[in-house]
Amino acid sequence: MSRVNQKTKICVMCGDEKVEGIIIQSGFICDKCEYEIIHTEVGDEKYPFFIQRMKKLWLKNA
Ligand SMILES: [Zn+2]
Incomplete structure (x- = not known):
């Protein structure tokens, strides 16, 4: 399987750079x-x- 070059994002939970995930x-x-x-x-x-981490995400855009 080939994959298009996707941008990695920094996970707010573990701080790792990942491609797969969700945006909250x-x-x-x-x-x-x-x-x-x-x-x-x-x-x-x-x-x-x-x-705690989830709350920070929500508060940021509240
Ligand atoms: Zn993570």
């Missing part, structure tokens, strides 16, 4: 982090961290 407001979340967020339970220790 002005922030980019890579597919890996998106998967983690979706599969993180509310009681998980990582959950507050994700919420």
Whole structure:
């Protein structure tokens, strides 16, 4: 499979440069982090961290 040269974006969660992912407001979340967020339970220790990052994204454009 060949892929057109796509621009990489910096993930707001992990800081990695990725091509695949989603854009929330002005922030980019890579597919890996998106998967983690979706599969993180509310009681998980990582959950507050994700919420914090997500809130920052939303507040930026509020
Ligand atoms: Zn990421």
